[in-house]
Amino acid sequence: MAKEFKGRPVVAGNITAKAVVSRQGVNTLATFQKSALKKKKQVICSDQNNKDIYNKNLTGKALCLPKTIGSTTGGMVLHTVCALGIAPAAMLFSESIDSLGAAGVILADVWTDGTIVAVDRLGDEFLNYVQDNMTITVKEDGTVTVE
């Protein structure tokens, strides 16, 4: 059954993608750097500390998370994976977006041809409900449908 959640669009857009869910903060550098460095065609999460998404493919997915954490290279790393065309299609934050996540999606939006759709403030219920491989539809007004 489809369930709808309403958040705040930080980078607005319309997309449909499969969910990958992290119940804990996503460490951007630790998650993306290995795939970016090896010029992989897909991002396989390399963060050993994040059991939820470790070794999972994030490219083109709707990454559902509370927030991003870790090194301040984080935003730049997101901008880079977007420029390389291997970023998640969307980042859906249950909490208010953090400064590194915001920097990444905004840099990608202003300085690359690509976009990482970003919606924040979706609430704990969203993160409790969504599971890996569920189909996520994001509307530009920040409406997120999970089914």
Next chain:
Amino acid sequence: MKYNMTLTPEEEDILNGSQGETMAKVIKTLVLYGDAFGAEKFVDVTAPGHLVTSFGISVLKPVFSIMDELINSGLKAKMPFTLDPRPIDYENVKCNFAQKLVFNKIIYGMQESYEEQLKKLGLKSSKSFTCTCYLDEVGNTPKKGDVLSWAESSAVVYANSVLGARCNRNSGIIELFGQILGKVPLFDLLTDEGRKAKWIIEVKTTKIPEAQILGSAIGLKVMEDVPYIKGLDKFIGTELNDKVKSYLKDMGAATASNGAVGLYHVENLTPEAVESGAALIRDDARVYVIDDAELERVKSSYPVIWKDANAQPERCFIGCPHLSYNQLIEWSQRFEAELKKQNKSRVGLNTIISSAPEVIEHLKKDDKAVYDKLTGFGVKLTSICPLMYMNNPLCGSKPVITNSNKLRTYTSARYFTDDEITVIAVKGGF
């Protein structure tokens, strides 16, 4: 473009292109960034910057394209900036032919051209490569209340917490944009409200906690929130001397990398905690008690991800973040004592200590005997970033040990406490 921040007429003109298309994109990025956090306006940056991106890593070509665009538009930072450590030093951190090939041709093939870009954008000097720019020797030391546009998580948390400056946890590039515009959006850690603690950390250990594990425990628990730490002054005192500042440097780096802490207060010690005390704690603050068992639980949760978990270590990195002057002295004493205990004259493991170029110069100049002693023990002194070194898959796949929780978090390096790693490094293995 739609935005919510209140801009001055001059800022609006910049957004509309009065200083060129590139500068318009710079301020547009910062306005969107400010809007995401409900910033009402911009405030002036009052001290020099610090950049996180010190490495000419080929994969970051999109970043270097932005740099080129800035340079071609005649833009640069308003004040000379420092930045994070260089990635390689073949003299002190030996690499074989294949490792060098990967570094030079694949990973950091753009280092030279990137450093040329940095000079044009306002790099302070060729010695300004360190994550500890705030140390006296380096001299990028903001005053209490200064507004900064810095990145590098360990430097930001130090500047906010130990120096009382005001800086958000900016990402790479965003910090450079703030330095070019000379303004940053006013939100979060730049505001009094944003600097209030959402967590009370009660340290109830029986001895001084290992700084790197305490920071890790706090970071993993509070994530990006501000913690107010009680009970630590019992062990480290109430005076911000060099030894205490070094402890806080290492603890803070672990809070920032294992979580996303940008500011912590230590009761009776850090400037704002001394000034305002418990008034810094929000009414709804949660409590996290850290005792010996909790520290042990956190330490034992670190996974071993070496290819062969039973391998012997081949290299040891100490100094992430870079060691301070007093820490260099302390490590010479540690090794001297352990060598004596094990009846040896040189360390058995390839051991590398990282510190800022100007701190190593200070040691060579004012404490040559200590410098000679350390290097005589077989320890190599360098100014590289060990994390950048470990980015090379041929280096990162080797069994490396470290006393840095940041290096452990981002690489396959195994963490050991200062005491443990001293024994292992001298012995040459487990």
